[in-house]
Amino acid sequence: MKENTFILKSSPHFRDKDSVSKIMYAVIISLIPAVAASIYFFRLKAALIYITCVASCLITEAVFLKVRKKDMHSLWDGSAIITGLLLAMTLPPSLSLDLVIIGSVMAIALGKQVFGGLGYNVFNPALVGRAFLQIAFPVAMTTWIPPSTLQVNTATFATPLGNLKFLASITEGSLTPLKDLFWGNVGGCLGETSAIALLAGALFLLFRKVIDWRIPVGIISALAVFTGIFWITSPDKYTHPLFHVLAGGLLIGAFFMATDMVTSPITPLGAWIYALGIGSLIGLIRLFGGFPEGVMFSILFMNTFVPLINRYTRPRILGERRRRA
């Protein structure tokens, strides 16, 4: 018998087939319906924003990898593409492409690479890019155009939530119909308009066990309960929870942003705390804050607490006494 040489390594010797890249590309696949929907509603401009975002995110990532003398092939782990896609989905379709580039550079540079790259960032990179644009270019970031499928007066056009906050009064029945929110025939950021497209992608992620179901469930229920309490007590002043769930960036935030693995808690209890925090904050900002929308700031705010949440939600070890000493 031929003498073989054997490899010595420690157990376990089996590995699951899933990998970081596969997870990332699963997220990319899950975003396809929403991306397609936004290109349908906003046509060429949407496509241009997506291309610009993804390209500038990849370039920024490549520059940082080069400067930090890191292995170049981690450029294609999929995470930079996700950041690009998610950022684009949170931008208004009217935004000029130079601002799109600035946002993308900031997302990767400030949101991810300064912390040490993939796995080390505290905040969701795409939302860091968006927050930067929101603060630096507030007007451009709140100028909305209607989707190509909607005939309206463009001068006074507002998103469903902007409409709710600044223009409409609930009793007049001028709120955006739920049907339009569901299919996406409304104004708003690129990727957040079509609820059905987002849900299709989200179902895929849940089925593929990429995202923790607790996070979207927690966010949506917290927001529904929060807005529901006000709706029940004074329905003439506040709108019903279903509107809040379907309108604005709630669905994309709950299923695709807050569930970012790196910036969400790793313990089951932690995920609940984090999700309930986000949902309640969104309700608070939407009903009583200065902005019509609160998804971005709520997620970024709760991102800050993730290390702390992880520290204080250690699961109970098998055989540990129920009450902690």
Add this chain to the structure above:
Amino acid sequence: MRKKTFPRGTHPPEYKHYTEGQRLEKLEPPEKVFIPLNQHFGKPADPLVSKGEEVLLGQKIGDSDELFSATVHSSVSGKVLFVKEHPHPLGSPALTVIIANDGKDTPHPDMKGTKDPFSLKPEDIRSKVRDAGIVGMGGAAFPTAVKLSPPKGKAIDTVIINGCECEPLLTSDYRLMLEYTKDIINGAELVRKAAEAKRIIIGIEDNKRDVFELFKQKMNGFPGETALLKTKYPQGAEKNLIYALLKREVPRGGLPFDVGVVVQNVGTAKAVWDAVSSGTPLYERAVTLSGPGLKENKNLLIRIGTPFKHAVEYCGGLKEGANMLVMGGPMMGLAQWNLDTPVIKGTSGLIVWEEEAFPEEFPCISCGRCVSHCPMGLVPTRLMNYSRHGYYQEAEKWGVLDCVECGCCQYICPAKIPLVHWIRVGKNAITSMKRKKKS
């Protein structure tokens, strides 16, 4: 029927079909056997024979005065060639009795059976178990006699017979359960008597439904039952099995008898029966030889001390490119480097395959899968980080010593981080620091 199980854990591919249909064959003993004196948890046995001495099959060749130890017996008859260091499957070389087999298998006169084993007193069963050198045959090799003698004030009410065999590829326990059903059940009853327990529970995973039905029929009126468990890894890990069957939690740092339980593997139960009923000490065990790196896959009854090479050659040898040889299952087994290393009492399998390139390691993306799969309720990624950077006190606070090294976290980790490796580093550092503090 509701299947019992424990929370979390994982389910790696089983690959049991390679060998589950293979009957246990007796492997002819080799010309030379290499019997290490250290095949168990605890102090190595001291040699009772020296170079040039004639020994008989089943003759005691190693013993110790320590409680935490086990006796060692010759697995052939012949002449002692050397008592010297030899490669050992647990890593560093260990003192080994090397015997030239005379091929006659002349039995030692001490191998005498008992006419009515069930009428023996508990202490007699325990001393026979100790004399037969029986250790836990699931892999951990804890001396069985010690397990059967709980300290004062800790009464045992339940004996669990572990027939889970939750490791992928291994089918040696399955074959034992099919072919030696009676012996295992009788052994279980002896264990119950020795531990002075009230009942027996035989736990079998539902991927072995045929043996489950078999055991249910053949319980022979002994007090106890056969329980069906969900097929999940690590169902056979002692603490998880106790939880699955009885919903009792062994306290942190404690042992099963803290909750009135003793767990024995099916192979151990059979060994107890053999030792008591026919006086046969533990010199042979069932081993699965499996994996894509072997020309043929088999289940063999192998004499202790048989070099891996002898067994592998019986299976047609290795395939071209085979570069991983693991003793035990693929989840907790130990990688081996040398085919001269012998089969020991804890060798449940020899698995051979071709390992391709090492997976690229990514930074932790905090997916939390290690947390949602850890059967002990730990946070493996955090333990890994603490150990990797030398924060051993923090690691201990977060329960690193509770880790049973089952490997679920590393199996599931999408970033391919060697979590268990770093956790072991932390555990070793902490235990050696504690030892230093004591002395």
